[in-house]
Amino acid sequence: MTENYSEKYEMPYLNGFLALGILIVLTLVVAVSFFTMGVFSAVILAPVVYCFTRFRTIPPNTALVGTLFGKYAGILPYSGFYWLIPFYETTSVSLKVSNHLTDTLKVNDASGTPIEIAAAIVYHIENPAAAVLDVENAHHFLHIQSESALRTLATQYHYTNDNANESLSGHSVQILNEFVSMVQERVSVAGIEIDEARFTHLAYAPEIAQAMLRRQQAEAVIIARQTLVNGAIGMVESTVKELEARHIVKMSDGEKARLITNMMTVLLSEESASPVLNVSGN
Numbered sequence: 001m002t003e004n005y006s007e008k009y010e011m012p013y014l015n016g017f018l019a020l021g022i023l024i025v026l027t028l029v030v031a032v033s034f035f036t037m038g039v040f041s042a043v044i045l046a047p048v049v050y051c052f053t054r055f056r057t058i059p060p061n062t063a064l065v066g067t068l069f070g071k072y073a074g075i076l077p078y079s080g081f082y083w084l085i086p087f088y089e090t091t092s093v094s095l096k097v098s099n100h101l102t103d104t105l106k107v108n109d110a111s112g113t114p115i116e117i118a119a120a121i122v123y124h125i126e127n128p129a130a131a132v133l134d135v136e137n138a139h140h141f142l143h144i145q146s147e148s149a150l151r152t153l154a155t156q157y158h159y160t161n162d163n164a165n166e167s168l169s170g171h172s173v174q175i176l177n178e179f180v181s182m183v184q185e186r187v188s189v190a191g192i193e194i195d196e197a198r199f200t201h202l203a204y205a206p207e208i209a210q211a212m213l214r215r216q217q218a219e220a221v222i223i224a225r226q227t228l229v230n231g232a233i234g235m236v237e238s239t240v241k242e243l244e245a246r247h248i249v250k251m252s253d254g255e256k257a258r259l260i261t262n263m264m265t266v267l268l269s270e271e272s273a274s275p276v277l278n279v280s281g282n
Contacts, residue, residue, distance in 0.1 A: 011066035011074030019083030114205035127191030
């Protein structure tokens with residue numbers, strides 16, 4: 001049964017400088033008594049020497065996780081110079097913020113289109129005891145779980161914004177927040193806190209990249225054509241109304257049709273056009 005290491009209680013310790021002073025005085029007392037007590041003082045000297053090995057220096061953003069006879073005995077998360085009670089075994093854990101860049105994964109998005117995706121994750125160790133005692137290697141654990149979450153996320157969304165849905169290429173806040181939540185759920189057991197995540201690579205798979213590029217170009221051309229047609233229709237309509245309102249010409253339906261045809265040709269043609277406007281007035 002796995003123990004719960006969420007309780008961050010401190011392991012016993014003494015200020016290192018205070019303990020050093022006490023041990024120096026004790027060593028001097030034992031050395032002086034050696035001449036009067038002989039062998040007995042030498043027996044006392046051995047534990048004193050062992051106590052000198054119990055000093056630990058903890059750098060900033062580092063914690064010690066302690067165990068005593070195989071049982072969790074607390075943590076020491078403060079930087080400084082300390083003396084630890086004998087028989088406590090400790091493991092050092094960095095609490096610094098770290099980055100993990102996932103491998104570029106090849107997956108199928110929600111529409112079955114093969115894409116490549118990678119992400120950068122910013123994280124730190126929030127629970128040192130869980131990071132040491134619940135998993136073999138917290139950082140390696142994050143690497144595996146983050147790639148699993150990224151693969152799952154990519155299969156749930158489209159690469160592009162189809163039918164007004166959220167898309168991976170949009171890098172929406174909602175999708176990134178969902179990715180952070182998915183990774184956090186997987187790595188909480190390792191005492192890891194996810195600070196931020198971003199996509200660092202997102203593209204179509206090489207085998208379909210050219211085809212998808214042509215598709216995007218075709219869609220862009222269609223949208224541009226629709227815009228041109230709508231604009232041309234508006235210009236033709238306003239021209240015909242303006243001519244009739246000012247009584248410049250009076251056209252039959254056939255003449256209007258020819259005028260509209262020639263104007264649309266001029267406005268929409270990609271090449272230079274030389275239309276002939278056959279407009280007769282009264």
